[in-house]
Amino acid sequence: MNKAYNFRLYPTKEQERLFAKTFGCVRFVYNKMLGERIELYERFKDDEAKLKKYKSPTPAKYKAEFAWLKEVDSLALANAQMNLQTAYNNFFRDKRIGFPKFKAKHRDKNSYTTNNVNNNIRLEETKIKLPKLGFVKLKQHRYLPGNQIIKSCTISKSSSGNYYVSILVEFFQDVPPISPARENVLGLDFEMKTLYTDSQCERAEYPRFYRKALEKLAREQRKLAKCTQGKQQ
Template identity: 35%
Template sequence: MKRAFKYRFYPSPAQAAELARTFGCVRLVYNMALQARTEAWTLREERVGYNATSAMLTAWKQTDDLAFLNEVSSVPLQQALRHLQAAFTNFWAKSAKYPTFKSKKRSRRSAEYTTSAFRWRDGRLTLAKMAEPLDIVWSRPLPEGASPSTVTVSQDAAGRWFVSLLCDDVIDQTPATGAVGIDAGLDSLLTLSTGEKITNPRHERADRARLARAQRNLARKEQGSVNWAKARLQVARVHARITDRRRDHLNKLTTRLVRENQTIVIEDLTVRNMVTNHSLARAISDAAWRQLRTMLEYKAGWHGRNLVVVDRWFPSSRLCSVCGALAEPMPLHMRSWTCRCGQTHDRDVNAARNILAEGLSVIACGGGVRPQRESSRTGQSSVKQETQRATAGTPRL
């Protein structure tokens, strides 16, 4: 299987200048090709594919105004056209919105190189148009005997440089027999069906004061000045610190869950709708439930685990895990409740146990009995066997 290994590197001034030119040319070619394809459809109802845009690129390079495109490697420019073709393919398949233009200030700065545009020798990487190899910090080794097939160079808003190497890798399939249900929350990031509660680290809240100081300092500077650029970099570094700590915590947590359990059952939370609640939007975004699910999906695929996604309207919090009785709707601040059978439930633990039971029933009885919405990647989406309720508003936690 293919895996990407990402490392930080420190370019020389000449390398940084070459990469900056490449990023600008990639963005320009992408935007010009998008404009050409859009005009062809709106004016002539003609679909322009990758081959036509590749021919356009050749013609653009021969003009005086765009002759500078010849100064950078042609491979990242061709890859930009392929990425645009993939964006249109997803749009036609109704799985994505219409492609948008890349912004110099807001879009990701990156360039992709294939094997013809870089040299890999003795563990050293040299990109096209460069005389010296990149100074990469090898924070972890590549797989034994691995040779990258694709190299992606990027720079984040904090000014840090990264290189991602796509290599063939074999992941050991370690056996596991456990099954766990997971309920996501805010007080506890995750509550497991075993009764364990994983504390929410709240990385954004921990650095909120530092972020506020950096943003106030930025607001006092004249936009576009040198001091404004320095202050903007400080804000970006605080955001990068929050993002890195959050990603590190989620990676360790999801790796542990996948290694310990053969079956993992989660709830299909609609984070996009939930963040419309302005009282909880900041906390929900800080919890990064969508990123957690994405990690579980691809790691479950790596290790051969079963990931089951329970329908979002399944009443996991209100269903008694002992007698199966359905309680009345309860406010979010009520963290425990007593069923009419006499059993007192912790709201989150009870929800995790119900999610696990629903997921195991799907595996035993089959989730394809009734039509279901396909989940992204490898997750299965369970549909309730009872009549769906017409419930409006944000799903309860």
């Protein structure tokens, strides 16, 4: 089973600067790749087969020109590429969704996702270790299952300036398999009047409230017909 746990982060000033740099780099790579996608789409929009076969470049392509991309978590940049690919595939699946849009600093949420590789993400007491950042203080208000495996983390910054981490974990539950025991078999055959007749020749017995109340209803309607408007009974 996969489950996400959200916790509040309390980074240092230096860690806040690295968070901000990572948010910006992820947004930059996403927009760079999207720009290339748009240019390609304008050239070959009449040939969707060619567009779907196009393999987008990896973030490593931009590191030679923009050396500051090497300062942040490479897995965060790789996830930005995956997010764009998902949005691109959704567009071809349903054009009503619309083509992916550029991300803006003050409009879109500041966040990035990184993956756990070789135990580079782990919880220790009141801290979490994150790639490139080291240990970041967090408020762990609930404990994770003992047999859990951390799959990935999504770090985000709220509009109020608070930082949060969403930890996606995979854990296993020792639940013994249940074998269904078949004791009795009952067949049902639809019938218009009684809904069904079963294989034991039993029929569903409707309460038939309306038919049982017809006599009382007729009596009350006769009383109502004799009433004068505005007169109390």
